[in-house]
Amino acid sequence: MGSQNTPNESQLLSAEALASLTEVPFNVEGLSGGQEAVWLEVIGKMEEVYTGLLQDEAELEEKNAALEDAKRFIDSVLSAMSDLMVVCDRKGNILQLNRAFSELAGETEEELLGKSLRDMVITPDDEADFSLRSCHDTEARLKTARGLSDLFSLTCTMRKDRRGRQGGYVITGRPIGELRRAYAALERAHDDLKQSQQRMIYAEKMASVGRLVAGVAHELNNPISFVYSNMHPLKDYAARLQQYLSIVHNMPGNEELSAVRKSLGIDDILDDLPPLVEAVEEGAERARDIVKGLRRMSFSGPENSKQIDMSAIVTSALTWARRGRKADVNISLALGNNLFIMGQESQVQQVALNLIQNAFDAMQGMPDRRLDIQTYRENGQIIAKFRDYGPGIPEDLLAKIFEPFFTTKDIGEGTGLGLWVSFDIVKAHGGDLTADNHPDGGAVxxxxxxxxxxPEQIHDGEEDT
Known part of the structure; x- marks a missing residue:
């Protein structure tokens, strides 16, 4: 056993010396009985000491081997870490580090040991003093042999000694770019999941509404057809009755009949009858058109599309909106030329009419009632923009206004289907319908x-070929 295993060389003999002493034959002749017993006791003690030393040496070798295994294990773990790890004393001097820190610094472990970590850390705001005490998820760069490193997130933890007192710090670091990429990927996955869920809910809601609309349209179609089909004979009957009563009332000698005619207001009734019949007929036609629109929206069948001009569609829709409502609104038009799209003219006109009528409704009671309408071409799209000067749309309702049965109007003034139908029509035509608030007020x-x-461009192209 080497000298480092001997606690005190002045007090303990070496194992070899003890072994040689125990092998020396003693001549006990001429010794008194007391002296012989002392020598035998000394020899016995020496054998006990020798045996104990051998046992201590074996145990020490086992412990040294265990410590070496533990050190190799810890070194392998630290070397395998991709994150930075540094152990410092209370002053911030480096006591131990892992391979990742050494490779980033561009120096060997021997060169880094004893250096001040504070001198190697640069915070984004260029603080002169990097505090180990308050370091938690702190963004910083490290001075390396190749210049400043990328941003790292540094976290410091206090290290205690065997007495439980502060012995220094353990600092770990991870690249900010890696963390940000992980957070961004997690956020994208979360957003995709939310959008998929919303699309599923919306699709199910649309399917349910479609079935409901189809049933309502079917039930309304029969009585509307009955009313409409009877309007033509009713008009004919009314005309005949008017002619007959006119002859009867003009016959001579019917003074009593004339008095009854006057008291009952027969002349006023005859005058009101034609416009009343026409109003009923017009209402039946409008109801029939609504039912047709509902059936068209609930059943996606093959339809004939054609090339139509967006500016002409908007102009026609504005004319119908003005006829339907006597709205005192100042209209500002900025309509482009040759803004052609492919689609169903009646459906696109229905969308424009809904948007104009909604703008009129939004500005009821407003002192400044204006509507700006623009049509133009942008990035391969034909744009129709409708900006009113009403109160605008509350921010928390912007995402809901295209949902079916959602309305901000009073009960009885709106069904909540206009914008939903318009949104569905635009989507079916491969476009988009959006709502926002103008910075100066009003909705857009x-x-x-x-x-x-x-058409001229298409025709020219065909001639060239």
């Missing part, structure tokens, strides 16, 4: 549809 609804070339 924008319809965008895929642009097509003007």
């Amino acid at each position: 609804l924008t319809m965008s549809l895929p642009a097509m070339a003007a």
Whole structure:
């Protein structure tokens, strides 16, 4: 056993010396009985000491081997870590580090030991003093042999000694870019999940509404057809009755009949009868058109599309909106030329009419009632923008206004289906319908549809080929 295993060389003999002493034959002749017993006792003690030393040496070798295994294990773990790890004393001097820190610094472990970590850390705001006490998820760069490193997130933890007192710090670091990429990927996955869930809910809601609309349209179609089909004979009967009563009342000698006629207001009834019949007929026609629209929205069948001009559609829709309502609204038009799209003219006109009528409704009671309408081409899309000067749309309702049966109008003034139908029509045409608030007040609804070339351009192209 080497000298480092001997606690005190002046007090303990070496194992070899003890072994040689125990092998020396003693001549006990001439010794008194007391002296012989002392020598025998000394020899016995020496054998006990020798045996104990051998046992201590074996145990020490086992412990040294265990310590070496533990050190190799810890070193392998630290070397395998991709994150930075540094152990410092209370002054911030480096006591131990892992391979990742050494490779980042561009120096060997021997060169880094004893250096001040504070001198190697640069915070984004260029603070002169990097505090180990308050270091928690702190963004910083490290001075390396190749210059400043990328941003790292550093976290410091206090290290205690065997007496439980502060012995220094353990600092770990991870690249900010890696963390940000992980957070961004997690956020994207969460957003995709939310959008998928919303699409599923919306699809199920649309399917349910479609079935409901189809049933309502079917039930309304029969009585409306009955009313409409009877309006033509009713008009004919009314005309005949008017002619007959006119002859009867004009016959001579019917003074009593004339008095009854006057008291009952027969002349006023005859005058009101034609416009009343026409109003009923017009209402039946309008109801029939609504039912047709509902059936068209609930059943996606093959339809004939054609090339239509967006500016002409908007102009026609504005004319109908003005006829339907005597709204004192100042209209500002900025309509482009040759803004052609492919689609169903009646459906696109229905969208424009809904947007104009909603703008009129939103500005009821407002002192400044204006509506700005623009049509133009942008990035391969035909844009129709409707901006009113009403109160605008509350921010928390912007995402809901295209949902079915959602309305901000009073009960009885709106069904909540207009914008939903409009949104569905625009989507079916490959476009988009969005709502937003103007910075200067009022709402802005924008319809965008895929642009097509003007008919003249298409014709010229065909001639060239």
